[in-house]
Amino acid sequence: MKKYQNFLQDSRMIKDQGLMRHEEIRNKIKILPELEDLIPPLQNEEFGQLEVNILREGCREALLVWEVPEDSESARQGEYILIDGHNRYQICTKHGLDYRINLSTFVSFAEVKEYMIDNQLGRRNLSPEQISYLRGKKYNTQKLEKGKYTRENHKGQFDPYASRGEIKGKSIEQDIENLKSTHKGQIDPYEVGGTTAEKLAEQFNVSPKTIKRDADFAIGIDSMNAELRKDVLGGKVKMRKSDIIALARGDASEPTTPKPELNQESNSERVQLIKEINELAGKLRNGSQSVSKLCDKIIQATEKLKGIES
Numbered sequence: 001m002k003k004y005q006n007f008l009q010d011s012r013m014i015k016d017q018g019l020m021r022h023e024e025i026r027n028k029i030k031i032l033p034e035l036e037d038l039i040p041p042l043q044n045e046e047f048g049q050l051e052v053n054i055l056r057e058g059c060r061e062a063l064l065v066w067e068v069p070e071d072s073e074s075a076r077q078g079e080y081i082l083i084d085g086h087n088r089y090q091i092c093t094k095h096g097l098d099y100r101i102n103l104s105t106f107v108s109f110a111e112v113k114e115y116m117i118d119n120q121l122g123r124r125n126l127s128p129e130q131i132s133y134l135r136g137k138k139y140n141t142q143k144l145e146k147g148k149y150t151r152e153n154h155k156g157q158f159d160p161y162a163s164r165g166e167i168k169g170k171s172i173e174q175d176i177e178n179l180k181s182t183h184k185g186q187i188d189p190y191e192v193g194g195t196t197a198e199k200l201a202e203q204f205n206v207s208p209k210t211i212k213r214d215a216d217f218a219i220g221i222d223s224m225n226a227e228l229r230k231d232v233l234g235g236k237v238k239m240r241k242s243d244i245i246a247l248a249r250g251d252a253s254e255p256t257t258p259k260p261e262l263n264q265e266s267n268s269e270r271v272q273l274i275k276e277i278n279e280l281a282g283k284l285r286n287g288s289q290s291v292s293k294l295c296d297k298i299i300q301a302t303e304k305l306k307g308i309e310s
Helices: 023-028 045-055 085-095 107-123 128-149 173-181 196-204 207-222 224-234 241-248 264-286 291-309
Strands: 063-067 079-084 101-104
Touching: 023 101, 045 079, 045 085, 079 085, 079 107, 085 107, 128 196, 196 207, 207 224, 207 241, 241 264, 264 291
Parallel strands: 063 101
Antiparallel strands: 063 079
C-alpha cells in the first residue's frame, strides 16, 4: 500500500482489508481500454520475467481499483475499475492465482486519468516516446477538462469538450477532433497563473513548446489502431516522431503498420546475402563460371533476401 500512498491521500484509501479480498468485488473488476492505454506496454522479456516472479513468489503487490461512487458524474456508478496492476491482473487471472486489492475513490474519470499518468511518469524505465506520450496525455486531459468546466453554464446543450468516459457513447476519435480545434489561434482567458503548457513545462523541466509537441504526439498515437499504438509505444515498431505529430495536425493520413527494424541476426544475414549476390554478379560479368548455374545461385540468394525484407 506504500506505493499508492505516495500518490493518494490516506482519506482516499479504503482500508478494510477483509472487504478488499472479498470474492464478489474481484469478480466485478472491469478493465477500460482507455485507461489501460495509459500504461506503457512491457517488453516481452519484461512481461515474461514478471510472470515468472509471480508464479514463484505470488502477487505481492496489491492491485489498485477505483470504486466509482453512486453519486459520481460518470456513467459507471457503482463499478469497480482497475487503475493499476493490469499486467499482474492478467497473469493472476491466467493462472488462477490469488491477489489483494486496494480500493480507492476519485471524484471524476479525469482525476483517475491524471493519477494514472502521474503514477506511470514516476517509473524509471520509460522510453522517450512513452514519456512524451504521457506528458501529452496529461496536457490534453487538462485542456479537455478546462473546456468542459468553462462551459458549465451551458448545461443541456451538446458539449463537444466532454471527456470520454463521462458521457455514454463518446469515443476517443471525438476527443481527438475536439483537441485539434480547441482554442486554435486564440488566447485562453481562463489560463490563470500561466497556461497549461507553461505549468506542465515547469513541472517536467521542459519548454512549453515541448509540451505542445507532446500533446500532438499523443493525439497522433491515439489516432492509430490499438495494435499499432501498442507496438509503437512498446518500441516494436519505429516511426518518426514528426510523422506521428503530422497525424494530429491533419498533415498525413492514418499510417499502415511500418516494418519493424531488423534484429541483429537478420541484419547480419541480409548483409551477407547482398555480398554474395554482388560476388555472383561479378563472376557472371567475368564469365568465369557457367551462366546457368550462376543465375540459379543469384535467384536463390535474391529469394532469401526478399524473405528477410518482407
